[in-house]
Amino acid sequence: MLKSIRGRLLLQIGLLLLTIILLLEAVFAAAVSTYYFDSARQIVQSRAVTAATLSNQFMEGYTLNQRARYILENLVPGESSRVEVLDLQGRTVVDSYGFSSSRRTRTPDVQVAQQGGVGSYSGYSNAFKQRIMAVSSPLVSYGEVIGTLRFSVSTEPLYQEVTKLIGWSIGIGAAMLLLGFALSLIIAQRIVGPIKELTAISRKMATGDFTAKAVRKHDDEVGLLTDSLNHMNEELSKSEKMKNDFISTVSHELRTPLTSIKGWGETLVVGGLDDEETTMLGLNVITGETNRLIGLVEDLLDFSKYQAGEIRMRSVPVDLNNLLSQLDLQYSMASNKRGVVLLTKLSDVPLPMHADLNRLKQVFVNLIDNAIKFSDPNGEIRMIAARKDLEVHVCVQDDGEGIPAEDLERIGQRFYKGSSKMSGSGLGLAISKEIVRLHGGRLKVESEYGVGTTVTVTLPLAVDDSAEKAEAEAAGQ
Amino acid sequence: MKAIKIAGLLLTLLTVGGCGRIASPGDLLHAPNLANEEQSLYRAVQPFLPAGYQLTTPDQSDQGSAIRLADLDGDGQEELIVSYKKPDTDYEINILILSKQDGSWKKADQITGSGINLDYLGIKPLTDSTSSDLLLGYEGGGVGLPKELHVYAYVKGKMRSVYQSSYDQIAVGDLMGDGLNQIALVPPIDDSDNSRSRIEIIGSRQGKLTPLSNSRTDGSVLNIRIGRASAKQNGLFAQVLGTTRSGYSVLLAWKDGAFGNILSLPPNSYNQRSYRKHLALGAPDHDSDLSATDDKWWIDYPVDSRDVDGDGILEVVLPNPIPMVSSDSASPKLWTESYYRWDGERSMTFVEDHFWQWGYDLRIPARWTGRYQIVPPTNASDQESNELRFVYLPPSTEEESSSTGGDAVIKQVHNQGQQADEQAPLLTLRQVPTAQWSQLQSALDNRASSYVVLGGEGTGTPLSGNSSMVTLALLPDGRSNLQGEQAAQYAELLLTAAEVRTLSGVDRAEEEEAESDVEKH
Numbered sequence: 001m002l003k004s005i006r007g008r009l010l011l012q013i014g015l016l017l018l019t020i021i022l023l024l025e026a027v028f029a030a031a032v033s034t035y036y037f038d039s040a041r042q043i044v045q046s047r048a049v050t051a052a053t054l055s056n057q058f059m060e061g062y063t064l065n066q067r068a069r070y071i072l073e074n075l076v077p078g079e080s081s082r083v084e085v086l087d088l089q090g091r092t093v094v095d096s097y098g099f100s101s102s103r104r105t106r107t108p109d110v111q112v113a114q115q116g117g118v119g120s121y122s123g124y125s126n127a128f129k130q131r132i133m134a135v136s137s138p139l140v141s142y143g144e145v146i147g148t149l150r151f152s153v154s155t156e157p158l159y160q161e162v163t164k165l166i167g168w169s170i171g172i173g174a175a176m177l178l179l180g181f182a183l184s185l186i187i188a189q190r191i192v193g194p195i196k197e198l199t200a201i202s203r204k205m206a207t208g209d210f211t212a213k214a215v216r217k218h219d220d221e222v223g224l225l226t227d228s229l230n231h232m233n234e235e236l237s238k239s240e241k242m243k244n245d246f247i248s249t250v251s252h253e254l255r256t257p258l259t260s261i262k263g264w265g266e267t268l269v270v271g272g273l274d275d276e277e278t279t280m281l282g283l284n285v286i287t288g289e290t291n292r293l294i295g296l297v298e299d300l301l302d303f304s305k306y307q308a309g310e311i312r313m314r315s316v317p318v319d320l321n322n323l324l325s326q327l328d329l330q331y332s333m334a335s336n337k338r339g340v341v342l343l344t345k346l347s348d349v350p351l352p353m354h355a356d357l358n359r360l361k362q363v364f365v366n367l368i369d370n371a372i373k374f375s376d377p378n379g380e381i382r383m384i385a386a387r388k389d390l391e392v393h394v395c396v397q398d399d400g401e402g403i404p405a406e407d408l409e410r411i412g413q414r415f416y417k418g419s420s421k422m423s424g425s426g427l428g429l430a431i432s433k434e435i436v437r438l439h440g441g442r443l444k445v446e447s448e449y450g451v452g453t454t455v456t457v458t459l460p461l462a463v464d465d466s467a468e469k470a471e472a473e474a475a476g477q
Numbered sequence: 478m479k480a481i482k483i484a485g486l487l488l489t490l491l492t493v494g495g496c497g498r499i500a501s502p503g504d505l506l507h508a509p510n511l512a513n514e515e516q517s518l519y520r521a522v523q524p525f526l527p528a529g530y531q532l533t534t535p536d537q538s539d540q541g542s543a544i545r546l547a548d549l550d551g552d553g554q555e556e557l558i559v560s561y562k563k564p565d566t567d568y569e570i571n572i573l574i575l576s577k578q579d580g581s582w583k584k585a586d587q588i589t590g591s592g593i594n595l596d597y598l599g600i601k602p603l604t605d606s607t608s609s610d611l612l613l614g615y616e617g618g619g620v621g622l623p624k625e626l627h628v629y630a631y632v633k634g635k636m637r638s639v640y641q642s643s644y645d646q647i648a649v650g651d652l653m654g655d656g657l658n659q660i661a662l663v664p665p666i667d668d669s670d671n672s673r674s675r676i677e678i679i680g681s682r683q684g685k686l687t688p689l690s691n692s693r694t695d696g697s698v699l700n701i702r703i704g705r706a707s708a709k710q711n712g713l714f715a716q717v718l719g720t721t722r723s724g725y726s727v728l729l730a731w732k733d734g735a736f737g738n739i740l741s742l743p744p745n746s747y748n749q750r751s752y753r754k755h756l757a758l759g760a761p762d763h764d765s766d767l768s769a770t771d772d773k774w775w776i777d778y779p780v781d782s783r784d785v786d787g788d789g790i791l792e793v794v795l796p797n798p799i800p801m802v803s804s805d806s807a808s809p810k811l812w813t814e815s816y817y818r819w820d821g822e823r824s825m826t827f828v829e830d831h832f833w834q835w836g837y838d839l840r841i842p843a844r845w846t847g848r849y850q851i852v853p854p855t856n857a858s859d860q861e862s863n864e865l866r867f868v869y870l871p872p873s874t875e876e877e878s879s880s881t882g883g884d885a886v887i888k889q890v891h892n893q894g895q896q897a898d899e900q901a902p903l904l905t906l907r908q909v910p911t912a913q914w915s916q917l918q919s920a921l922d923n924r925a926s927s928y929v930v931l932g933g934e935g936t937g938t939p940l941s942g943n944s945s946m947v948t949l950a951l952l953p954d955g956r957s958n959l960q961g962e963q964a965a966q967y968a969e970l971l972l973t974a975a976e977v978r979t980l981s982g983v984d985r986a987e988e989e990e991a992e993s994d995v996e997k998h
Contacts, residue, residue, distance in 0.1 A: 035502070036502045036505075037502075038505055039501075039502035039503070040502045040505070043502065043503050043506060044506070063536060065534065065536045065541065066536055067596075068541075069533055069534045069535075069536070069594065072531070072532055072533065072534060072543065073531040073532070073533055073562060074531075075531075077529075079508075080506045080507050080508065081506065081508055082508035082509055093534075094542065094543065095535045096508070097514050097515060097519045097532075097544070098519070098532035098534065098542060098543030098544045098559075099518075099519075099542045099543070099544060100534070100540060100541035100542045101542075108904075117846060125509065128510055130509055130510070132509045138763065152508070152509060153506045153507060153508060153509065154506075154507060154508065154509040154510070157500075157505040157506075158502065158505055158506075159508065160504055161499075161500055165499065192794035290627070296892075372733055463505055
């Protein structure tokens with residue numbers, strides 16, 4: 001019971017309601033009984049005091065019997081109280097029914113009246129076999145108490161009325177309690193229902209059913225939860241798709257070199273090793289394709305290492321210009337198959353930084369390779385380095401086909417290759433991005449479809465003393 | 478939202494249905510039901526009474542109800558007698574007699590008398606011990622105006638007037654011991670110049686009500702009542718306020734075939750009164766003129782006889798002056814009231830002494846007799862609290878010579894008055910305002926000596942008229958400067974707190990609480 005929201009809600013609301021209702025009931029009961037009994041006493045008391053005062057004022061000097069008679073004869077018609085005149089021993093001289101009695105009444109009210117005060121009493125009367133309320137007022141003659149005028153009424157109707165009212169209030173309280181329970185059940189249902197739906201849907205999702213979709217019904221916390229669940233579902237399905245794409249790409253990438261290796265291998269087996277030229281060509285191709293496979297697998301390994309955060313940069317103070325001029329040299333010397341020309345514009349100022357040169361080289365090689373790959377044959381690509389404050393911007397530009405806007409966003413995500421049919425694992429840019437990030441820099445891809453692509457690598461420069469010292473020395477010379 | 482609507486509807490229903498009938502406290506009040514028999518009687522008489530009737534009760538009666546049951550004709554079946562007034566006639570008293578026939582009440586007869594009130598209603602056997610007569614005394618209105626007595630016999634379902642007389646005071650009871658009742662009347666004074674009244678006793682002689690005795694007095698008669706006078710017989714007690722000495726008490730009783738005044742006290746007996754011993758009486762005074770002899774039970778002020786010791790026999794009071802310390806003649810005399818019981822023959826037995834102060838009735842212990850005196854209240858010195866002290870009176874060598882009478886004792890007391898302050902206190906009565914009481918109480922609680930609250934603190938006797946005062950009895954600590962025999966005697970006289978409670982009647986009031994016939998909470 002307590003393990004469900006509904007149970008807790010019911011229990012808490014129920015307890016709260018019960019407390020409030022009990023408290024109110026108690027206050028009500030106290031107020032009602034006080035009201036009834038106090039009013040009744042006041043009514044009886046005012047009658048008793050009025051009657052006694054009249055008798056004391058106008059019948060001074062008369063005997064108690066005479067005064068009793070006068071009181072009896074001048075009772076208000078329909079007097080609702082029993083009126084008794086008691087002597088000093090508490091014996092009834094006469095009551096409002098005309099009887100006298102030697103039975104003695106010595107309840108506290110009578111005792112108080114015999115002392116000259118107005119006394120009241122309520123309790124069970126053995127004489128009447130019921131609960132009564134009585135008010136006694138002294139009858140005084142020349143300053144001396146000669147008897148007691150006692151008004152008494154039955155309190156049974158008061159008890160009945162008070163009991164009835166309290167019964168009603170308890171009934172209403174119980175109804176309120178039930179109503180409260182019903183309402184809290186409804187409220188609990190409203191809270192728990194959508195949550196249960198969501199639970200069912202998320203279970204479905206967990207089993208891999210990405211078509212399941214939660215329906216947002218209310219604009220509240222549960223609605224938000226629905227939204228984020230749906231979002232999560234979308235992302236899951238996307239990555240699922242990406243995984244599938246990747247597997248097919250990688251398989252394809254692996255198969256292409258394997259096919260040519262297999263082809264050449266078969267050719268060599270069938271053709272024998274007679275034609276040395278052909279044999280050499282075949283072996284060259286096999287070696288080249290094997291290298292491609294190794295590169296591909298290394299990329300994958302690298303990437304998985306980056307993903308796992310296992311790669312650590314062996315940063316040493318370097319000048320980026322060295323790396324860039326080395327690259328320039330490398331690409332200008334060994335001109336590529338497509339005849340693409342690399343134009344390099346390096347910065348005049350030194351670009352000192354802490355970096356792992358091999359890794360950075362991998363980044364730029366990747367960028368330049370990409371640029372060459374997507375350039376038109378015999379086109380040109382540009383590599384421009386410029387220092388800006390404590391950062392260096394290195395741009396690699398091509399005039400190639402560019403990247404469509406819809407792909408641009410996802411460029412650099414792992415396994416994303418774009419819509420082009422070019423070969424590659426789709427990991428290069430993702431790895432580059434990771435390396436740049438580890439160096440504290442950023443990698444930005446800007447592209448216009450059909451015009452060209454610019455990839456900008458921004459790296460922070462070191463403000464280390466050695467570089468400045470070297471600078472100062474150079475200036476000094 | 479639907480649920481809320483339903484709830485609202487329910488609440489409205491509850492409110493309208495349940496609380497629409499709320500009664501106000503005033504509407505609910507009604508008298509508690511009568512005890513069964515009274516209720517049936519009250520119901521039974523309603524059909525026979527006119528609209529707007531008022532029940533009325535007699536001033537004096539053997540039983541004060543307006544509705545009462547009594548067997549008038551002696552057939553074993555009780556009749557119902559109702560006294561009432563009609564709303565439209567002022568000078569009319571109606572008595573309705575209902576008899577039970579075949580299980581239901583039927584109107585037997587109705588008596589309409591003229592008068593503004595019923596002074597007396599009695600149902601007593603007067604001529605026949607098997608049946609009762611109805612005695613009605615009508616009051617004409619106004620003090621001093623004569624009242625009319627009508628006696629009716631219930632014969633064959635009708636009331637028949639058998640006697641009629643006007644009177645001033647009435648008492649009815651069995652004086653002759655023959656099972657019949659006699660009527661004692663003090664007739665109204667015919668002549669306003671001569672305030673001598675008579676006591677007339679009317680009784681049955683050969684089945685007819687006739688005056689049996691007539692005693693003339695030389696003054697006005699007070700407080701006549703018939704009650705048990707000795708172990709054997711009833712008597713008529715009265716006081717006569719005379720014109721010569723203060724007055725005297727009278728006890729008329731049936732003795733030697735005639736009514737006579739038992740209280741004929743010879744002077745030498747009267748002078749023995751301060752010793753609180755038995756008083757020897759002279760022969761009953763059968764003279765129809767009570768003023769003929771001076772052998773009287775002289776009283777200095779009128780005190781009604783009462784049954785002081787609870788044995789059912791009324792005691793006659795003889796006021797006795799108390800020996801006082803103060804020699805100041807201006808201070809008022811204080812009295813004890815000595816109660817004497819008639820032995821049925823020629824002697825009055827001393828019962829006990831009572832002392833009244835501030836509404837409290839204190840019995841003087843018997844062993845104190847002749848051994849105490851009083852330091853009277855001194856109001857002038859202290860307005861707030863009054864104090865009255867009983868102090869030890871050492872026996873005097875003159876005592877033997879003072880045997881001639883009580884006056885000598887008083888004289889002797891006066892001689893010793895000067896030493897009053899050094900005398901050993903026996904008991905102190907003190908009255909303090911309620912406001913000072915709580916203060917005083919803590920002071921008293923710290924003291925070694927004990928005290929008794931007589932009243933005014935909420936536990937007091939109802940006799941206290943002044944409820945704003947607390948009355949105390951303070952007991953002495955028992956130390957005194959007395960030597961030898963006197964010290965021993967003084968120690969004997971000392972009271973315990975329990976004794977004081979008994980003597981002052983405080984514990985009697987508490988005992989009454991335990992009675993089964995008392996309605997308590």
